[in-house]
Amino acid sequence: MPDPGKRAKGRRRRRKADSNQRRPVSPSMGGSVGGRYQPLNSEDLPRIDKAARAILSDVGMAEAPEIVIDHVAAAGGHLDEEGRLHFSLELIENALNGLPRNFALCGQNPKHDMQLDVAKVHAGSGGAAPLILDLDSGVYRESTLRDLYDAARLVDSLDNIHFFSRSMVARDMPDTRSLDINTAYVCLAGTEKHVFAAATKAAHVEDIANLCYAIAGSREAFLARPFLSLNCNISVPPLRFDAESCEIAAKAVHYGIPLHSNTFGQMGASSPVTLAGSIAQTIAETLAGMIFAWVLDPAAKVIFGTRPMLTDLRTGAMSGGSAEGAIATASTVQIANYYRLPNSVIAGATDSKIADAQSGYEKCLTVTLAAQAGSNLITQAGGMQASLMGCALESYVIDNDMLGVIMKSLARIGVNDETLALQAIDEVAHGEGHFLGRAETLERMQSDFVYPEVGDRRTIDEWAADGSRNIRSVAVDRTRQILQQHYPGHLTEELDRSLREKFDIRLPQSDMQAN
Numbered sequence: 001m002p003d004p005g006k007r008a009k010g011r012r013r014r015r016k017a018d019s020n021q022r023r024p025v026s027p028s029m030g031g032s033v034g035g036r037y038q039p040l041n042s043e044d045l046p047r048i049d050k051a052a053r054a055i056l057s058d059v060g061m062a063e064a065p066e067i068v069i070d071h072v073a074a075a076g077g078h079l080d081e082e083g084r085l086h087f088s089l090e091l092i093e094n095a096l097n098g099l100p101r102n103f104a105l106c107g108q109n110p111k112h113d114m115q116l117d118v119a120k121v122h123a124g125s126g127g128a129a130p131l132i133l134d135l136d137s138g139v140y141r142e143s144t145l146r147d148l149y150d151a152a153r154l155v156d157s158l159d160n161i162h163f164f165s166r167s168m169v170a171r172d173m174p175d176t177r178s179l180d181i182n183t184a185y186v187c188l189a190g191t192e193k194h195v196f197a198a199a200t201k202a203a204h205v206e207d208i209a210n211l212c213y214a215i216a217g218s219r220e221a222f223l224a225r226p227f228l229s230l231n232c233n234i235s236v237p238p239l240r241f242d243a244e245s246c247e248i249a250a251k252a253v254h255y256g257i258p259l260h261s262n263t264f265g266q267m268g269a270s271s272p273v274t275l276a277g278s279i280a281q282t283i284a285e286t287l288a289g290m291i292f293a294w295v296l297d298p299a300a301k302v303i304f305g306t307r308p309m310l311t312d313l314r315t316g317a318m319s320g321g322s323a324e325g326a327i328a329t330a331s332t333v334q335i336a337n338y339y340r341l342p343n344s345v346i347a348g349a350t351d352s353k354i355a356d357a358q359s360g361y362e363k364c365l366t367v368t369l370a371a372q373a374g375s376n377l378i379t380q381a382g383g384m385q386a387s388l389m390g391c392a393l394e395s396y397v398i399d400n401d402m403l404g405v406i407m408k409s410l411a412r413i414g415v416n417d418e419t420l421a422l423q424a425i426d427e428v429a430h431g432e433g434h435f436l437g438r439a440e441t442l443e444r445m446q447s448d449f450v451y452p453e454v455g456d457r458r459t460i461d462e463w464a465a466d467g468s469r470n471i472r473s474v475a476v477d478r479t480r481q482i483l484q485q486h487y488p489g490h491l492t493e494e495l496d497r498s499l500r501e502k503f504d505i506r507l508p509q510s511d512m513q514a515n
Contacts, residue, residue, distance in 0.1 A: 030162035032410035035119035035374030039331050045338045048280050053092050055284035060084035065243040067250055068292050075295045095291040098298050101340055106225040108490055109192035116342035119374030123403050125155055126165035126379035133392040140390055143168035145182055145507050150483055152190025154396050157486045160403035161382045165196035168391050176200035181207045182506050192490050195228045202247035209255035229258035234289030237270035253293050253300045260344055261289030262305035266318055269311040279331050282308045304343040306332035320349025320387045321362025330373035337374050344377035345370050353386045355395045355472045368406050394475040401452045408450045454478055487513055
């Protein structure tokens with residue numbers, strides 16, 4: 001039997017060597033290519049596409065506001081006697097051919113730019129939860145502006161989370177205008193990565209745009225490198241427009257802010273109970289929002305944001321961690337790549353209330369399928385709990401480990417003379433009998449492998465000697481350490497002072513520096 005003591009010593013020697021080697025590059029950068037998981041057969045794609053077009057042309061969308069009716073009708077749509085807006089097949093085809101592709105969502109730091117080419121995968125946060133699992137008490141409470149800032153700077157420090165989408169609602173804001181401008185501010189102050197924000201009312205989009213222009217230095221600088229985009233639920237299932245969201249979308253297009261045309265359907269409730277029907281309806285509703293943005297401005301940057309969620313038919317509640325939802329999500333990604341449209345989905349919206357085993361398997365299933373299908377932007381992939389009703393800061397740290405290995409799973413195996421290693425095999429077989437001491441093993445130890453930050457690979461004895469702690473306990477400590485130390489400084493004091501003079505910023509500067 002192998003000697004456990006010798007194995008432990010070997011691990012300690014290798015961990016010491018770890019610190020002198022470079023970290024792996026591929027997981028932290030994002031942009032690995034997916035697309036190998038295809039739940040739909042090739043002949044299914046044109047059938048679902050045809051069904052989605054038929055929904056838009058024959059069934060149409062209800063409750064279209066005047067701004068949508070005017071622009072869509074001018075481009076080839078029409079309003080029927082029941083007030084439903086129908087999209088002509090020619091308009092749908094022209095929009096699908098004309099929508100911009102392969103553009104970038106930028107970070108304030110260019111190293112965080114995300115190129116949205118077909119099947120290039122990036123994972124980030126999201127959720128807009130009303131509650132946070134308090135790091136100290138372990139009890140859920142209402143989330144605040146400070147919580148949102150803490151989440152942003154936490155994500156800023158985690159390599160495998162590539163963007164920050166507003167993950168909590170700052171429930172201590174006095175009104176929706178304060179909520180929208182302060183949400184955008186703390187997200188942009190908390191991270192150099194690309195930010196997804198939102199607007200409650202169309203009148204607030206100008207404030208968000210002016211904030212972005214001020215940080216960028218000018219409108220032109222922001223348009224050249226947009227580091228913030230807006231989530232917008234233009235369509236509401238089943239097959240209705242949301243009037244305020246349409247106005248918000250129009251304002252975003254006017255101010256040059258990239259727009260996410262998102263649709264949240266629930267199988268069996270607001271969309272058909274069958275996977276194929278739910279997918280087709282979700283595609284149609286999402287396209288309706290994108291076509292509206294396109295007729296406003298053919299150069300508008302719009303992301304295809306399908307969110308086919310599942311209803312647990314036993315209770316009527318949304319389930320974020322289901323196998324059926326994961327398959328539906330991956331299927332809409334496959335359709336998006338069929339259209340070659342930049343796209344985003346939700347994955348990682350576990351139903352578990354804490355970062356436990358249920359949370360781990362649900363997140364890993366849903367995020368892996370979305371990544372392997374080739375989603376450009378996987379939102380809610382880190383930090384979220386309780387079917388998007390709650391956020392847990394320690395979950396970001398655990399999910400960062402998970403996302404590292406998922407991104408690694410997208411990498412193809414390099415097969416060449418060097419990696420086949422026939423000479424090394426021959427030398428070891430006739431020599432020392434193991435590969436541990438070889439130069440190429442040490443060289444590739446860090447460049448080719450992903451190592452967990454909080455996941456535990458120690459021996460049982462080592463783990464027991466360290467208190468037999470579970471991953472959540474370790475992650476809580478790591479989260480506290482990051483929050484005590486990491487205060488981003490990419491907004492200069494002069495710029496921050498200028499922003500506070502122009503906008504009603506509610507987060508005290510004292511909360512943005514170490515005590």
